[in-house]
Amino acid sequence: MRILLLSLFLLITNLGVSQNPYSITIDKASGLPSNSIYDIFQDSKGFMWFATGKGLCRYDGNKTKVFTADFQTSKSGSCIAEDAFGRIWYCNFDGYLYYVEKESIKALKQPTSLGYFKFGIIKNELFLIQLNAVLVYDLKTLQLKHKHSILDTQIRFCFATKEKFYVLGNLLYELGAKNTIKKHPLPNRFFEEIITPIINTWNGKLIINSKSNSTYYSFENEKFSKHKLNNAPDFIQNTAITDNSIWICTPNGVYKNDLNTTKSKTYFTDQNISFVYKDKQQNYWVSTLNKGVLFIEDFTNNYIDLQPRPQSLALGKNEIFIGAEKDLVYKLNCKTLQTEKIFETESNHSISQIYADTVNDNVFFNSIKFNILDKNNQIKSEFSIAIKDVKKVDDKYFSFAASGLVGIFYIDKNLKSNWDFIYEKNKNINFSGFNQVALLINTNGKSTEYNAINNTIYYATNNGLIAVTNDGKSKEIKHNNETLFLIKIQKYKDKIIGLSTAEKLYCLDSKNKVTVFKLPYFIAKEKFNRFFIRNQYCYLFSENSVYEYDLESKKAQKVMSISNDMEATDVILKNNQLLFATSKGIVIKNRNEIGNYPKPKLILNEIQINGKRREIEEINQLNPEENDITINYSVLSFIPNENYRVSYTINNSGWKTLDENDKNLKLSSLSSGNYTIQLAIIYNNEKTELQTIQFEIKKPFWLNTFFLIGMGILFLVLIYSFYKWQILKLKRKNELQLEKVNLEKNLNQSKLKAIKSQMNPHFFYNALNTIQSFILSNDKKQAVNYLSKFSTLTRTILEMTEKDLVSITEEIKTLSLYLDIEKVRFNDDFNYEIFADSNVDADNIKIPSMFLQPFVENAVKHGLLHQTEEKKLKIHFEKVADQIKISIDDNGIGRKKSHELNQIKNNKHQSFATNAMQNRVNLLNQFTQKNISIEYIDKQNQNNQSLGTTVVFVIPIIY
Known part of the structure; x- marks a missing residue:
């Protein structure tokens, strides 16, 4: 019964070339x-x-x-x-x-609307129908230029050619570019035949169709002619004229009517067609009202609509065998492109692997079972084994990869082969099948290939790539000592090329050396899900494209784009024609025409500076803050779904590739300077459509030449000023040092003056006379005592000259020696008193050396010397806060009386105490940064008579 059904099936052929x-x-x-x-x-x-x-x-x-x-x-x-x-x-x-x-x-800006009517653009003018008028706008200014009155209440259609604007109402109005209107009467019963008109143009004629019948009129040289369409539909949605044909768009497809021969064809009868457009690249675009746009490269016979969809292809002698879904096998005549079903079951199994044995005229394929068809399309054998791949080894044997095992099998046992030894060695009479032996078991075979150069069969399995030679030995082939997991292997000459589960290609030479398969740069980063070697070409299938790589010339090109609604699974090369098994059927492409496809085009849409759109001609010079630039571009592909990468370079630096999904080149925070930005499409491993943008970002004012010169001058001035300041500072320092030296010199001179005052010749003369008088009066005790004090005072003064500061105790001792010597001169009428308060640390508190002695001498010499009554001198040291207060009090004649006596003796006399000592105090204050003060108090009674003088010193405490 099965044979009978198959015989009846083979009598039926399917001429499956679709009109679509x-x-x-x-x-x-x-x-x-x-x-x-x-x-x-x-x-x-x-x-x-x-x-x-x-x-x-x-x-x-x-x-x-x-x-x-x-x-x-x-x-x-x-x-x-x-x-x-x-x-x-x-x-x-x-x-x-x-x-x-x-x-x-x-x-x-238009005043109102009359409803939907076509407008017209003729040169630089826009024509728009309005109520009782046609408005003409100047396209440069978009301002109303003219208003043509048309008093017609039956406006039906408007249409514009390159030269004229037509309005179809009760008359045909023809508006020219010179503001002229021609009125053409319509034929009798025109609107009875053209109820709802559609206007197009062809060869200088107007073609006026009706939406509801096959009648149409042509208008040329002010004359109307009536015509009929062949095979016109009942309802017309729209018309388009191209290729000397009028395309009738209907809810049930598009009708192509040749205007010269009146021949007609119908396409896409299952589609609601609204328009047909032919672009400048001679491609067709068909719009629909429910399924988007159909892109068609041409309407010639380049497509075989096979349903169920084809899955696998195998090249026979003069035919192509097609494995399809639902357990179907077709045979395609390569000359006539007619298909014939040669195998069919009621199974929904997909035939994903098919192989043609051109020597024995057999066809191997795997559906529910592994089947072998003979040259009469009869099932020769069928076996329950899931074979994934079959390859020819020699005239007798074939290698196979199947689920659970891999091995070899033969068709004609009478043939001889050098693989007979392996077959006999592995033969197992308990293993039923189709004359096969298992070379490896417990392994899932995915693909197989035979290399005649090294007489080795290769198996891609779940355990790696296994090589088997005819001596029965097998070994795993690794790459960098790692297992290779390949899903498909194919042979070219002496090499085996394999595709891994990671979608990478590897190459295996006859010495079993594995290398990464090198591809041109523009496809090297693609991920491939399948590949096929046909003649010298390797066809690589990615998610969006199919590439052809010439294994001889090492050149590559894209041969087909894969749309979202289509999947390609196999390819055959026959007579320079590429036949692809796709989800839509068999797509046929001429290899010679692949390189003639229009190249992609790079278009710069807009440039944004700091987020604001700018025209390219406006960006020649940019301000320093205008340094965030975005270039928006489009890669115009004239074949849908063809993706191309764009690379760019800045100032001839290295090229960088942009993300193909983001059509923006963003440059942020650019520094000042001149920029040349170039963008190019990577097309067939070459850069094409080079676009160049040049601009300059100005330097900020602080980097301008004049500003830099000014800053340089200012810098030099500052350096010079700093230099001068340092010189002045050094000079001032030297002056201070010199002043300090002079101050020390003056201070030392002041000190010497004090010493000279203490040790002046008159003092020595008086002291020595006193000693002499003691000697002459034979008062040896007094002479020795006086001489001892004199010598002690002299030694003490000499010692004090080496010191800047002395303690109060030392000062009191020195003053006591001096006053004891002076007291002898006054007999018994001179008394002095020196004392310090108990809170004064006399041993540790310091005062300037030889500081008090001149004032004490002044009190003795000028105040007490001329006092006729008892002479008294009192020196008092007391502590007030953090200062030492010293009082020298005498009951002498006073400063005024003393000055008068000195003037009588010597008109040029100057008091040492009031001049030299005041100068020394000033020098001490300046040198030690101390605030030493002197106050003179002239004591008087109620009658303004002098009671003596008090000198008060206030000295900061020094330890």
């Missing part, structure tokens, strides 16, 4: 804001624009940018156009016009 071309879908999953698309347009830069149910959007082949604003009355619309200033216009279905300028959407 291969397409890539761009929808909400691709970034569109809505799947409802009403219009398509390509601007002068190459961007595609879509008027969607949720606003106008721009598409660069990968990314979508939507332009909407809250001030719009509605967002869905149509009629996209571009003016000479690069603005993109469209009209929403409320009849209001909007335009995109400098990356933002703006509204045209």
Whole structure:
């Protein structure tokens, strides 16, 4: 029964070439804001624009940018156009016009709306229908330029060509660029046949279609002609004219009617089509009202719609065997591209591995079981083993990798092979199967390959890469002493190339040396999930692309992009045609045309300086604080879903690659200077579409030349001033040193004067006379006593000359010696008293040496000497706070009387006490930074008669 069903099945062939071309879908999953698309347009830069149910959007082949604003009355619309200033216009279905300028959407100031009608852009003018008028705007200023009166209440349609704007009402109005209006009467019964008109242009003619029937009119040279469409639908949503054909867009597909031959074709009958657009790269874009946009490279037969989806491909002699889902095997005729089912079951199993044995005309594939078909498409054998890969070893044997074991098998046992020894050695009569032997068991085989150069079979397993030779030996092949986990291995000449579970490629030579497979830079970082070697080419499948790497020339190129709604699983190269097994069917590409694909384009959208948009021509010179720069760019791919990396360099430094998902180059906190920024697309391992931006960031004022010169001069002035200041400081220091020396000199001279005062010749003369008188009077005791005091005083004075300070005790001792000697001169009428208070530490408190003696001498010599009555002198030391107060009190004739007597004796006499001692006090205060004061008190009675003099010293305590 099974054979009968299979025989009946083989009598049925499927001519499965679909009318639908291969397409890539761009929808909400691709970034569109809505799947409802009403219009398509390509601007002068190459961007595609879509008027969607949720606003106008721009598409660069990968990314979508939507332009909407809250001030719009509605967002869905149509009629996209571009003016000479690069603005993109469209009209929403409320009849209001909007335009995109400098990356933002703006509204045209128009008085009101008549509802949705197409507007027109002719040169630098915009034509807009309004109630009873056509408004003409100057596109440069966007100001109303002209207003043409049209008193027609039956406006049906508006359309613009490159030269004229047409309004279809009760008449056909033709508006030219010179503000002229021509009125053309319509044919009789025109609106009975063209109830709801749609206008297009073709070869200088207007083509006026009806939405509800096949009749259409052409208008040329002011004449209308009537025509009929073949195979016209009942309802027309829109029309487009390209390739000398009118494309009728309907809810049930698009009808292509050749305007020259009247031949017609129908595509996408399961789609609600709204528009067909052909871009400058000769690609087609078909908009739908429910499934986004369909991108079609061409409408020729480059696609075989196989459902269930194909999974694996195997090249036979003149055919390609296709393993598909739901346990289907197809045979594809390479010449006619007709497919035929050669195997089918009711299973939902997917045939992910298929192999064609061109020597024995067998086909091996694995579904629920491992199957072998003969040349008549009959099942030759089937076995319950899950084989993952089969490769030819020689004319007799094949190697296989399966779940649980790996080994070899043969088809014709009568053939001879140098692998017969291995087969017999491992043969197990208890192991049922298909003439196979297991070389390794308890291992999961993933892939296998045979290298004839070293006569070795390789198995990629869950335990690593295992090499088996025909002498029965096996060993693991490692990389850097680590196990290799490969999911697929393929042979090219004397090398084995393998793809690891980490999505890296490795190369194994005939000496079993493993190296990392080297790829060109632009794809080296890609992650590959599968690869296939076809002839001299290695086809690498990544998530988004398929690359071809020439194993001879070492060059690589992208051969196909993989969209979000498509998966590619296998590829075959036949007659320079690439056939890909994809989730949409078999996609066919001509290898010779791959390099002719349009190259991507790099477009600079805008430049922001410190977050604010600036035009490129406005950034030649920037202020120092304008140093945060963002360059927004687009990589325009004319084939959807093709991703290209962008690299940049600054001032010819090393190139750096940007993140392909972030289309912004951000440069923060740039220093002052000149900058040349270059951006380029990495395309087929080359830099292309080089874009250059040059600008200068000015130096801050403190880095300008004049400022630096001024600062340099100021710095030199400061250095000079500092130098002068140091010189003055040194001079002042020297002056202070000199002043100190002079002060010490003066102080020493003052001290010498005190000594001279103490030891003046008159004093010595009087003292020696006194001693002589004692000797002459034979008063030896007195003479010896007086002489002892005199000598002690002399020695003490000489000792005190070596000291700056002396204790109060030493000063009292010296004064006592002096006064004892002077007392002899006054006989018995002179008495003195020297005492210190009990709180005065006389032994430790210091006063300047030879300080009191001149004042004491002055009191004796000038005050007491001329006193006729009893002569008294009292010296008192007392402590007041942190000072020593010294009083020298006498009852002499007073300073005034003494001065008068001195003037009589010597007109030039000057008192030592009032001059020399005051000078010494000043010098001491200056030299020691002490505040020593002298106060003279002239004592008088009630009759103003002198009672003597008191000199008071106040000296800070010194220890």
